[in-house]
Amino acid sequence: EDKVVQSPLSLVVHEGDTVTLNCSYEVTNFRSLLWYKQEKKAPTFLFMLTSSGIEKKSGRLSSILDKKELFSILNITATQTGDSAVYLCAVLYSSASKIIFGSGTRLSIRP
């Protein structure tokens, strides 16, 4: 059965720390892996990764995909309290026919 697994399920760190969130997947007909940040309701798009080994970066956030080992990581450096959220990883099937989300990592940043 296809699945997307995120770890850890929750994480509490202090402001200024660097965190690494993990996402592994077992999906047939893989197209892309997406990262989202969900604070209250609507997840907001962070990154889409399609090619292996190419880091995507946006400010303090960065992500990379390893299609051989079937995983991705999301790094957040110099964390701020505004980074507190649930981070979702999702895998999009080829032809965008379906998408599976992981259960998320709940990140809490303490001041």
Added chain:
Amino acid sequence: EAGVTQSPTHLIKTRGQQATLRCSPISGHTSVYWYQQALGLGLQFLLWYDEGEERNRGNFPPRFSGRQFPNYSSELNVNALELEDSALYLCASSLIRVASGSSYEQYFGPGTRLTVT
């Protein structure tokens, strides 16, 4: 640019009734995805509409159905509501250009909180 909009924000129904949820995609987006996020659970894929047609559906019973209109807005209908249908229903839109193979990112609306009593 306006984002994805959903209505209503909250909906309270009783068991056995029908619920209709609405979604308007970002202007220019042709694909609409529906998701269910039950309390404590992850996002579950429900339905995908593109260019007015249902392209795929997740593992949900037939009482979950919907449609996409010519202006690409979409409705999700849930018939014979059950208590476990209580959840946040999220809609996302995407611009899929098959020819160029680009722009598969999905942008989410604020969701409709459905409560079944």
